[in-house]
Amino acid sequence: MHALEVKNLKTYYTTLSGDVKAVDGVSFNVEKGKATGLAGESGCGKTTIALSILRILPSGGRIVDGEVIFQGIDLTKLNEDEMRREIRWKGISIVFQGAMNALNPVYSVGDQIVEAITTHEPEVGKREALERAMKLLELVGIEPSRVNNYPHEFSGGMRQRAMIAMALACNPTVLIADEPSTALDVIVAAQVLKLLKELKEKLGLGMILITHDLSIIAELCEFTAIMYAGKIAEYGDVFTVFKEPLHPYTQGLINAFPNIRLPRSRIASIPGFPPDLLRPPSGCRFHPRCSYAMDICKVEEPEFLHLGKGHYVACHLVSKK
């Protein structure tokens, strides 16, 4: 069984100028103890997917279609109360982008973790919760004796670890990490990535990693979905997607990424810029930037085709064969 299954998810935002189709028919799975990376440029809908799964979309955002299957239940059908009591934190939790700045400066880190535990598990006493908070800190590599420290006494990397500890407070089975290392320095970022990898393996967490950085996906994930303009362009295990990418956008992204361990080579940009999702291009949304674009690409949207072994591609170049 999958830890989480997203099927044909469509999430739109209502704006004065019309619907923004931020996520438009996205399907992928998350496996237990494995990470699925959602990669793509800003505005491609990766964070909206996370917010849709947890049903915490900002006002104006709504799930239009699709299913999110978690432990046999379709989360899109649950009411707000059930989501809050049963799913968030206990089932699925999230570490937001820039999370280290989300700690409340006037409460100690321990108090904040205790609050998370006692709110969601009212049967747990204060004392027991504090013990759990200390264990959680230890789990993420922070000296448990610092449980009573305030956020300003922690460094940026420690605050990020504390937020990860908090996300794990109610033993979720799925963890969503949204750009977990973006605001951190190289070495600290590496420490946090390593921690996430260890936690994933140790706790058997199903993980969704949202990032714009392909090298973090290569480092941490078993599967990846490359997103473009609200759709998945290519999806599969990381080896297939990185080594035999079939979608021109995936190829372009990989070529745009320098590899520091290899001899210096040209990095290539993709011409143009991501489209406005109020008025997405017709046919394949990538066609205005694609160097292989054919006539059919402008009119007909490519099917999300299964090529075997869980490798999916949405491109006319592939479906034509």
Add this chain to the structure above:
Amino acid sequence: MAKDKPIVKVENLVKWFPVRLGFISTLLGQRLFVRAVDNISFEIKKAEIFGLAGESGSGKTTTGRLILRLIEPTKGRIWFEGREISRLKPKELKPLRRKMQIIFQDPYESLNPRMTIRAILEEPLNVQGVSREEIENRIYQVLEDVDLIPPEEFLLRYPHELSGGQRQRIGVARALILNPEFIVADEPVSMLDISIRAGILDLLLELRKKYKVSLLYITHDLALARHICDRLAIMYLGKIMEMGDMDEVVGKPMHPYTKALMAAVPVPDPTSARIEVVVKGEIPSPVNPPPGCRFHTRCPSYIGDVCRRKEPPLIEVNKGRWVACHLYSSSKKQ
């Protein structure tokens, strides 16, 4: 690369920022300083792209601003085109400003939202008293240089009508418009999407070739720095730890700090070596930097008391290859 005399040279450059303290501490005569840049020396050659890399708080941006004389150095000397500029008065600096420009990190924050592209590009020319006709020519020329073609289509637009990549091209155009000799590029692509970063970097490389402009490229991203820089200096807590030819520093790092940085950079290839975390903890406060070698508190190759007591000087271990580490200075003595 032309091996003639350097366009920019800094010697023993120091910048300490005072920390504001409470009333009592002030009465007691206590003073604290953030040692943002603490005695660094280097040269940038004509038409060279010199990279300055390090973690946040290492002093890279301060160094860039010092060279441009946007802030006053505490100590040390700065030469520009062979002339010392570290003590020049604002009035004397004005003609120099035309020759040294800056490209900022954030193209969303660094362009005035109420000014059209034309107004943004015109302003530096007006300040420098360029003639009307010349202004027109320059604006068209520079927009073509940064690939915003046709220029007429952009002149009357406002920044919000442009994409991030296009805005940063305006940032580059603004830096170029006075035909500078030297540009400080402060993380010019870190706010941009991956697919357009390479385009901006290629643009900088092209402009260097065309106009022989020299660049100080400030970054925390070693993989991208590799793509554009000729030489690289690694900074840590206000000091240069290692400096040399780009490919050598990245390919065969000598300083334990550079090695640690390199090991921590993830690679976009699932089959290649994983990142390693050889260094614990985070960068210490620059208010009270560790004595001796500033990296000794985190160094995996700590060799004993000498690291704690004596500050290793930046020495030239090979031709053009500089390292500040006792591992190399002690072997030299023997």
